[in-house]
Amino acid sequence: MRTKFILAAAACLLLSACADTATGGSGAGGESDFPTKPITAVVAWSAGGGTDVMMRAFAQTAEDHLGRPINVVNKPGSSGAVGWGEIAHATQPDGYTLTMVSPEIGFLDEQGLYDFGLDDFTLITLLNEDPAALAVRADAPWDTFEEFIADAKADPGAISVGNSGPGLAWDLATTAIERAADIELTHVPYDGAASATQAVLGGTLDAMAFSVGEVHPQVEAGEMKLLGVALAERLEALPNVPTFVEQGYDVEIGTFRGIAGPAGMDPEIVATLNDAFVEMAEEDTFADVMENNSFGIRVMETAEFQAFFEDARDLYVDLLRESE
Amino acid sequence: MEIFSSLLGGFGTLFSSPHLIAALAGAVVAGMVVGALPGLTATMAMALFLPFTFLMEPATGLAVLMGVFAGGIAGGSIPAILLNVPGTPASAATLLDGYPMTRKGRAGEALSMAMFASAVGGLVSALLMSVLAPVIARFALNFQAPEFFVLAIYGLTIIAAVAGKSLLKGYIAGLIGLVVGMVGLDPIAGQLRLTFGSQALYGGISLIPVLIGVFGITQALVMVRESSGVTERPRISGRTLVSADDLRSSSGTLVRGSLIGSGIGAIPGTGTDIGAFLSYSEARRRPKGRIPFGEGNPQGVAASESANNAVVGGSMIPTFTLGIPGEAGTAVLLGGLLIHGLMPGPDLFTGSQSSLVYTIFASFIVANVMILLLGTLAARLFVHVVRVPNQVLVPVILLFCMVGSYAINNRIADVSVTIVFGILGYVMVTHEFPVSPLVLGLILGPMAETNFRRAMTITHGDWTIFFTRPASLVFWALIVLSLVYVWRSARRRRVQKPAESEDGPQAVRPT
Incomplete structure (x- = not known):
């Protein structure tokens, strides 16, 4: 019996440790010394999937460039609507809660599957692009x-x-x-x-x-x-x-993944994060994981990423209307 | 045989490094603990451990994943047997006979039978995997949308085996499961069904919260009802190990269960739960021993537990040879393989990395021996859980059910699903409806629908594809056999009124 309780207590500790990281922070200190505390990175898909593997490689490497831990939390469900919905609707844009976005946030609201869209996010840095084949x-x-x-x-x-x-x-x-x-x-x-x-x-x-x-x-x-x-x-x-x-056929389409936060982030914080992430993408530890998983590395800074995503969204929405 | 010398080489690597053995033992224990907690599945345990394995040597990291996987599936049987609450979906069939054994004071025997069966299933599947992997993988590729559809229909005939007293009530419960499986985004046309405008239901109702509800919460509610009446608490008999007689009479069941599990595992897109239910229903068809199935026959535990651990080994066949995960847990394992730079494919067995592959196989074999040793040892401790009074046990079970269903996806909506299905399960159980058919309907319904529509899309509506492929025909034959068996046993039951079992009427519980 005693063992059972010890096991139970250990499991509770483990779970509460995981849960703690999920409570995003608000009320950051002065912007200049950002970040002052750990950052939560939300994966809108389950552990072990492509986005998860990439986010964990990113978090592990980017920590050193930000000087604060990055805790990865999986919030899967409803094709990404759960995790991303939380970022879009219920997260402070203080830079302490980030996520990895992909083209879906640009067009799934068209089908009524998401109640948020590209405008509900602040894009920071593009890290990956994989073309269709x-x-x-x-x-x-x-x-x-x-x-x-x-x-x-x-x-x-x-x-x-x-x-x-x-x-x-x-x-x-x-x-x-x-x-x-x-x-x-x-x-x-x-x-x-x-x-x-x-x-x-x-x-x-x-x-x-x-x-x-x-x-x-x-x-x-x-x-x-x-x-x-x-x-x-x-x-x-x-x-x-x-x-x-x-x-001779004009087909340029694929998927991509980048780091983003909720809409309305302070441009200074975005710049701090972007600089760290761009440096991070040069590291071998990140490149090795990307290569082992056949993920293509494609880095774009904030403004370029925004324009790139808007083009991709227009293409996807266009194709979606056509297929209906 | 070259394969055996490679495998011996794998054992050599394994035993020459004490830290590898220690890591493996730790992984098996950790897997068993996580698997034993309702709602925390073997897959989740692997996903939890995956980031840590990135930091280890490839051999250690992959051995840890294998240990957690095998330990997790075996550990799920512990609460199924002791509390009638399956730790993972894989053990949903184990409780059908495991818990009645506990009620009759045979908890120790049931647990050691479960550990023994798990080890046998794991070992048989490991041997098949080592020797025949490439051949089986090629064969399993014949399994396509039409076959999956027919397999799912065959699986639905199992409802008769787990329906209990009333076939009609079993089918009604199965239909509820089919309807629950339809909720959410339709997988082929992308239309929303039965969501009533709730975004939480877009992704559908997933298996694990439902499973925790209809078994865990329902069982806790039943225990509350029991403790207000006068019911005898289960005793523990002197025996803590399964008898040699029971082992001998189960040998056929164990072998069949291991083969069924390995086969199901080798087919990508199935899982430990389906393997266990198929094996259980197959065992029921050959009744052995004095005790009827469903009332504490050790064969029921042997059938389910040998098959679910065999699925683990079997599911590695397509993962290693084709890079197609055979099961949710192996999908995580595949992630681990890729991270460590192992590219799945036939070359994996002969190329430069082959020694690593055979170290992984060797660690899976050793992990299964550890399950037998550590699991039987742990069973002696766990048995005492049945002595805990309901006043303590019920809140603990409820707590774990809530925490477990939240932990799946960190989503409060899953907790609501668990509670709703817990109450539904209680209403069903108190009206003598079995809940296992509901679970089967939820597992197999989406598999049948999706694959039927996929096949029809590819053939542009030509349904003859379901009858022209050899593997489908085998399953059609099994369906006919299964239905004839159901019909005959139903007639027999009508002719001779069922005698109450020697212990009087069965206690109310979710089955």
């Missing part, structure tokens, strides 16, 4: 995007392309490919890259449009091939894979 099984009948288009035109809708959920980034990337090549594909939603990969390898699904990082391991293993990446220039990691643009 069109992946097929290694023994698929198409070796080039041209061959793929020819078959799609011969029998509209016959080719099935997997994505991560209706109206989400990869579904819209498929729409972008359809629009640029003037073809019709069948969109099939999966739970995520893993289950779509299984369907492509198992032969029920013809192709998948996901981020390059998510199919990279299969390409390395010789199980899949890529017909194109949706970036302006070829990727350093995949010099043999052509872009859609160089094949």
Whole structure:
């Protein structure tokens, strides 16, 4: 019995320790000596996922550049609406509570899934960009995007392309490919890259449009091939894979992740954070984790990030209206 | 055999470094503790430990993750057996016979049977994984949307096995589960269903808060009712270890459970809970021993616990060979592999990193032996939980249920779900409705719907795809067999009125 209580007490301590970090701080001291206390970094997705891994690598490295601990807290649920909703609606813009945003905050309010949008956040620094890629099984009948288009035109809708959920980034990337090549594909939603990969390898699904990082391991293993990446220039990691643009199709779309806080942050604090994060992104410890997970590093400072995100939002909203 | 020499090499690495063994033992114990707390699952334990493993040597870090995973699944059986509250979804089938054993004073036997079965399941799956991983992985790829749909339908026939006295009430509970599974964003068309405008329900109602509610809260409420009446408290018999006779008669169940678990684990997109329920229903079909299933048959514990730990080993097959996680816990493990620079794929077994892979396998095998040793030892202590009076136990259970459901996602809405389903569970149980079918409906309903619609999207509405693929046909045959069995046993039950069991009417409890 006694052991049970000791275990119970230990578990309670552990949990309360986790909970403490979740209470964001308000009433910061003088702005000039920011930060004066630990920073909470909210992940709107569960532990072990892509955003989580990236945020933990970021937190571990950025601590040294800010001189304060950064505590990562997972608040997943409702496709990000829970964690981001809290930042957008119920967090002091004092710089002590931050999050990692991705394109979803720009367009999911269009579908009524979020009750917040890009304007509810203060963007700070972009850290990552992963373009979409069109992946097929290694023994698929198409070796080039041209061959793929020819078959799609011969029998509209016959080719099935997997994505991560209706109206989400990869579904819209498929729409972008359809629009640029003037073809019709069948969109099939999966739970995520893993289950779509299984369907492509198992032969029920013809192709998948996901981020390059998510199919990279299969390409390395010789199980899949890529017909194109949706970036302006070829990727350093995949010099043999052509872009859609160089094949004559204007498809530039993907996902990206950056650090942001609630709307209305003090520009001085934003500048302090941005400087620290830009320096942080140069560190090997951060770069190693990014490379091991096939995440592309793309750093943009505050103003550039804002303009970049607004362009991306316009593209996504446009594609969304078209697909409806 | 080259594989065995590689595996021996793995054991060599493991045993030549004491800190690795110590880390593994610590991980197994930590996993068991977290798994034993309702609401804190093995997956969550792994996610908690993942950041720490980044700082360790790759072999140590991955061994720790394996230990936590295996320990967590085994630990979930402890509260299932002692309190009728599953520590993790994997043990939801364990309580069906485990708790009645406790009520009959056989808690020690049930716990040691659970630990033994967990170890057997883990070891069998580890051997299959070491020897046949690439072959099984290729075969498991045949499992696609049509197969998942038919497997889910087969799974729903298990409701008959866990329905208890009334088949009709079991099916009603199953239908409630199916409806609960429909709440939220529809996975194919992206439309909102049954959310009544509440944003908290957009993401749907997830399994774990419901599980904690219908088992944990309901059980606590039942105990409150019990303590106001005159009920005998369960005694503890002299026996703390399972008898050799019970082990011998369970050997077939253990082997079948281990194979079913390994197979289910190898199919990405299934899980420990499905493996345990399938194995339990399979064991029920071959009744053995004097005690009927559902009333404290050690075979029920053996079936469920051997299968759920076998899923752990099985789920590593697609993770290592294809980079596709077989289960939620292995998704975290995959994150760990990638962080340590291991690229999953067939090359993992032959390339420069292969010695590390075999060290991981060796640590999984040793972790399962540790479960047997440490778990049986710990069982002697844990057994005394049944002596704790309800006045103390009920608040503790309620506290853990609340903390556990909040801890899943740090979300207060999950606590509300737990409370609502706790009250629903109490109403169901006091009206002799079983709650396991509700849980099964919630696990399998979304799996059936999503995969049915996925398959129909790909074929543009041609339903023959469900009958033209070999693996689907096997499951259709199993469905027919299962339904014939249900029909025959239902008829038999009608012919001969069921005799009350020797202990008189069963106590009310969530099953």
